Amino acid sequence: MENHHQILQQPNREFTLLRSTDFLRQNLNLDPPTVNTGKHVDPSIKEVDFFSSSSSPPKNSGTYNSSQEESRDRRTNMAKDDRSPTLFNDQLVNTALNLSPGAGVSRSAANDENLKTLLNTLQRESLRLQEENCKLRTMLDQITKNNYQLQLFIALQKQKQCQKVETNSMICGQHLLDPRPCTKLDAQVASFPDDKSGQQGDPVEDVLEQTSSHSWGSSKSPTFEKSKPSELPFKKTRVSVRAKSEAPLISDGCQWRKYGQKIAKGNPCPRAYYRCTMAVGCPVRKQVQRCMEDKTVLITTYEGNHNHPLPPSATVMANSTSAAAAMLLSSSCSISNTEALSNTVGVFSSMPYIPMATLSTSAPFPTITLDMTTNPMQLHRETSSALTSLLPLHATSIPQLLGHPVIFPHKMPHPLGQQQQPLFLNETMSAAIASNPNFTIALAAAISSIIGAPRGTDGNNNNSSNGGSHVLPLNGASMLPGST
DNA sequence: CGTGTTTGACCCGCGC
C-alpha cells in the first residue's frame, strides 16, 4: 500500500514498476538466480544470438554474462567434439555418439552409455523447463493481480486530482470542465487512502464493491444498493465491442444469463440483456445487439465489475475492455485536451489490434467502442485519426471493468519506441479471431510482453537484447506513432 | 426438476 502511494507520487518510477520483469521481481522478491533451479534464466525471454561473431559481450549483469559464456563454451565444445569427443563435458548436449561405420562393436556399449546420458540430460532439461513454466505461470498470475491493484490506486489518485481541479475551477468561478457532478464514489475515492478505519477486508475490494453496486443497477434490483435521494447520480462507464459474428453471442469466457430483450428505438434488431452468472450477485451486465447497418456485426456492451475470479479466457477479455475503460478514466479528469489525449494514446498504443476506438459522450453514459470489424492494417492507419479526435471525458466511475484491469500509468513512455509493445491481451473473442487471425499473434505478443518485457528503469528501450521486440508481430504497426 | 429463455408489464429518467 505504502509503496503504491510512493510510486504514484513519483511518476518517474511508475513505468519501472509496471515493466513486467521489474515489476515481477519487485513484487515477488525474485532475484534472478532464484528463478531457476540450476542456472540463471532471465524471466524475460531474451533473444540471445548464439551464432553471433561479435566479440564484445554485453556488459550486463554477471548472471547474464555467465549464461552467455556458457553458451559460448557449449559451442566451443561442440566444435571440438568433431575431433575429440572426450573433450565435451557439457551435460546438456552430448554429441559424442560415434556413428561412423568404422567404429567397432566394442564401442556399442559406450554408445549405449552415451544414449542413456543424453536421455537423462533431456529428461532433466524437460523437468527443469516444466518447473520454469510453472513458476512463470505463477508469476503471471501475480503480475495480473498486482496490476489490478495498482491500477485501482492510480485511478483513485486520479480521482483525487480530478476533484481538486474541479474544486479549484469552481472557486475561480469558471467550471470549464464537464459539468457533470462528482458522485458518491468521488467522495469515497477521495477519502479512501486515509479512511481505513472501520473497514474490514481489502479496501480495494470495498471500493470496487461500491462501484459495482452503482453500476448499471436498477433501483429495483435487490442486488444493488439503492442510491439515496440526496446523492447525485452515478456516472457509468461502458465499453462496447463491435465484432463480426454470425453467432448470437460472442464467447468472452464468462457465463451469462439473459434477463431481458427489447426492441430499441432506431434498430429493428432486438437488444438482449445479459447478467453474469459466474457468481451470485455479480453486477456485471452486458447488452448484445446487432448492428442495424451490418447485421453480421455484433455489438456487445459491458458494464460493471466482476466480484469473483475470472477464468483466463475471461481475463483476456477483461483486460481489453478494462484497458478501454481505463482510457475513459485517463481522460476523465479533464486536465487538458492534450494531456487527456496523451493518456488515451498511452493506453491504446499498447493494444495492437484494438483498432478503432471511439468515445461517445452523447450517450447517457460515457461509452467507448472498440471496433474489431475492420482490417487491422487499415485500422492502424485509421486509429490515429480516430483517437486524435478524442476529447476529454468526465467519467466519474472507476472503470474496473470485468475484473482485472490493467492500466498504464500516466504518460508512460513506450519501451519499444516506434515499435509498440502490447501489454494488453487483446485476443478477445472467437468471432473477432475468426475474422482476424492476427489476434492469435497479438495474444502471443501480449503474453510474451508480460513474461518477457525488457528491463530498464527509464522506460526507453535501452536493452538491445530485450525479450519483447523479437516476438512482437506488430506488422511494424505502432498504432499511434509518437505516442508517449 | 433444475436451469435458462421468452415476453409482457412495470419502473424510472428525461425531455417537452
Place this chain on the structure above:
DNA sequence: GCGCGGGTCAAACACG
C-alpha cells in the same frame, strides 16, 4: 404532468 424510451422484473414456457 405527460409521453417516450431504456432497463428490469417475473411468470410462463422450453429444454435436457
